[in-house]
Amino acid sequence: MDDNKIRVLIAKPGLDGHDRGAKVVARALRDAGMEVIYTGLRQTPEMIAEAALQEDVDVIGLSILSGAHMALVPRVLELLRGNKQEHVQVFIGGIIPDEDIPRLLEMGVSGVYGPGTLTDDIIRDIRENTRRQREQT
Amino acid sequence: MNLVAEILSGNRLALARLLTKIENDSPEGVSTLDALFPYTGKAYLIGVTGAPGTGKSSLVNQLALHFRKTPGKEASPRVAVVAVDPSSPFSGGAILGDRIRMRDLSGDPDVFIRSMASRGVLGGIAQATASVVQALDAAGYGLILIETVGAGQAEVDIARLAHTTLVVEAPGMGDDIQAIKAGILEIADILVINKADRPGIENTETALRNMLQLGHPLPRDLRHHGKWVDQPVEADKAEIPNVWLPPIVRTVATEGKGIPELAEKIYMHKQYLHTSGEWETREQTRLETELINHLKSGLLSHWRNSITDQLYQDVLEKVYDRKLSPRQAVTLFLESEYD
Ligand SMILES: Nc1nc2c(ncn2[C@@H]2O[C@H](COP(=O)(O)OP(=O)(O)OP(=O)(O)O)[C@@H](O)[C@H]2O)c(=O)[nH]1
Ligand SMILES: [Mg+2]
Numbered sequence: 001m002d003d004n005k006i007r008v009l010i011a012k013p014g015l016d017g018h019d020r021g022a023k024v025v026a027r028a029l030r031d032a033g034m035e036v037i038y039t040g041l042r043q044t045p046e047m048i049a050e051a052a053l054q055e056d057v058d059v060i061g062l063s064i065l066s067g068a069h070m071a072l073v074p075r076v077l078e079l080l081r082g083n084k085q086e087h088v089q090v091f092i093g094g095i096i097p098d099e100d101i102p103r104l105l106e107m108g109v110s111g112v113y114g115p116g117t118l119t120d121d122i123i124r125d126i127r128e129n130t131r132r133q134r135e136q137t
Numbered sequence: 138m139n140l141v142a143e144i145l146s147g148n149r150l151a152l153a154r155l156l157t158k159i160e161n162d163s164p165e166g167v168s169t170l171d172a173l174f175p176y177t178g179k180a181y182l183i184g185v186t187g188a189p190g191t192g193k194s195s196l197v198n199q200l201a202l203h204f205r206k207t208p209g210k211e212a213s214p215r216v217a218v219v220a221v222d223p224s225s226p227f228s229g230g231a232i233l234g235d236r237i238r239m240r241d242l243s244g245d246p247d248v249f250i251r252s253m254a255s256r257g258v259l260g261g262i263a264q265a266t267a268s269v270v271q272a273l274d275a276a277g278y279g280l281i282l283i284e285t286v287g288a289g290q291a292e293v294d295i296a297r298l299a300h301t302t303l304v305v306e307a308p309g310m311g312d313d314i315q316a317i318k319a320g321i322l323e324i325a326d327i328l329v330i331n332k333a334d335r336p337g338i339e340n341t342e343t344a345l346r347n348m349l350q351l352g353h354p355l356p357r358d359l360r361h362h363g364k365w366v367d368q369p370v371e372a373d374k375a376e377i378p379n380v381w382l383p384p385i386v387r388t389v390a391t392e393g394k395g396i397p398e399l400a401e402k403i404y405m406h407k408q409y410l411h412t413s414g415e416w417e418t419r420e421q422t423r424l425e426t427e428l429i430n431h432l433k434s435g436l437l438s439h440w441r442n443s444i445t446d447q448l449y450q451d452v453l454e455k456v457y458d459r460k461l462s463p464r465q466a467v468t469l470f471l472e473s474e475y476d
Contacts, residue, residue, distance in 0.1 A: 004157075004161045005161075005229075005230075005254070005256070007157075026232055027232065030225060030230035030231060031225070031227075032228065033228045033229045033230045035224075035230060035231045035252075035254045036230065036231065036232045037233045037234075038232055038233065038236070038237065039236045039240075040234075040236075040240070043240075046243070046244065047243045050243055050244070051236060053149060053153055054250055054251055055153065055252060056150075056153035056154055056156065056157045084150055085150070
């Protein structure tokens with residue numbers, strides 16, 4: 001794998017005010033050698049897509065606890081496509097009902113990580129996906 | 138279209154990609170930057186530095202908003218922000234959190250924000266930042282704000298890139314003035330005491346004033362408009378001074394207080410740089426330094442390729458054994474070139 005840094009945007013869309021989980025993931029990714037752009041609470045899909053564009057990230061991690069994932073996620077993916085950034089992996093952390101997971105994956109989400117997920121698993125998936133992605137280009 | 142044309146035509150994804158290539162020190166990044174060089178030299182660069190948590194990002198947010206929405210004396214420029222944070226020395230990773238305070242800027246297509254980790258880059262983070270700034274300049278961002286955490290030489294070097302450097306202080310961060318400890322006060326063109334809503338502001342300002350007077354020439358030595366002056370001429374007056382003493386400005390970045398006043402001082406400093414001729418001098422010094430740095434590394438690798446490894450190793454051994462000083466070794470190398 002090329003040793004160019006993996007750049008990750010961690011964002012917290014929706015209206016709930018808890019970003020502890022997002023911060024834990026951000027720190028774990030930093031400790032795994034990644035550059036994490038942390039944008040904080042209450043991000044709209046537009047803000048997320050704009051930041052992803054300017055920062056040229058490889059990965060976006062969305063922390064969603066509000067239950068609004070079925071509205072937020074497709075919108076983020078659509079905006080990314082509009083910006084010609086369909087190559088960006090989008091993963092979701094938070095509380096997602098089991099029955100929604102297959103639909104999210106179908107839309108193009110790279111992974112859904114519920115409470116209790118080991119950060120090591122997220123790191124492994126990001127590395128693997130990024131390696132594959134970079135080989136293609 | 139190639140990358141150069143894309144960037145000149147305002148393609149933001151192409152610009153973002155170029156910035157990544159520059160950070161990764163890729164050959165395509167270097168050649169694109171070279172092709173863009175004729176389009177650079179137009180932007181006005183403002184450095185914002187200071188101890189962690191003093192409110193630099195919040196200020197950058199407010200200043201960018203101000204310059205976008207209140208064009209004032211000049212046409213409203215397109216604004217870029219480069220926010221540099223340290224990489225973890227342990228993992229090489231970084232958390233770049235400056236955007237948290239800049240959410241007011243989102244949705245404006247004429248604002249471009251880029252977060253940068255200091256990494257362990259070759260040639261230093263200052264060089265990488267200079268290149269990133271050059272790319273933004275060529276892409277037509279007329280005003281570029283560069284945020285760094287003032288903690289060491291690297292940050293001071295980055296601040297030297299800027300035409301105007303703001304050093305940000307805040308009260309209640311311990312008894313000492315943080316900027317003095319970090320040795321960055323001398324690079325300040327404007328001193329900002331942010332968090333002016335906090336107790337301790339008077340002490341901070343007094344301490345700063347005392348430090349400034351120590352660090353600057355005695356009033357008697359100053360000539361102002363050709364006349365000797367008794368008082369230090371601070372850039373408090375509406376006219377453009379021909380001697381610049383860093384003014385102190387109080388702000389509350391979270392509420393936007395003091396921002397128009399700060400913007401006015403920035404504008405005056407810019408005018409001062411032009412009328413005093415310092416703008417030209419700074420630009421030329423910076424370009425010559427860059428030329429010399431490239432010349433050094435170019436000459437070194439050219440020379441290294443021209444001699445055998447054997448000769449190099451032999452001489453190096455003599456230096457290790459202290460039979461030759463490094464200086465004598467260089468003389469020997471340079472003479473052997475003409476044999
Ligand atoms: N009371 C008060 N708080 C402020 C002011 N300006 C910023 N803050 C707060 O101070 C904290 C740090 O602000 P930032 O703008 O992130 O400071 P910074 O210097 O960019 O921080 P680093 O990039 O981490 O070094 C935040 O919680 C801000 O809301 C101010 O004028 N008054
Ligand atoms: Mg900051």
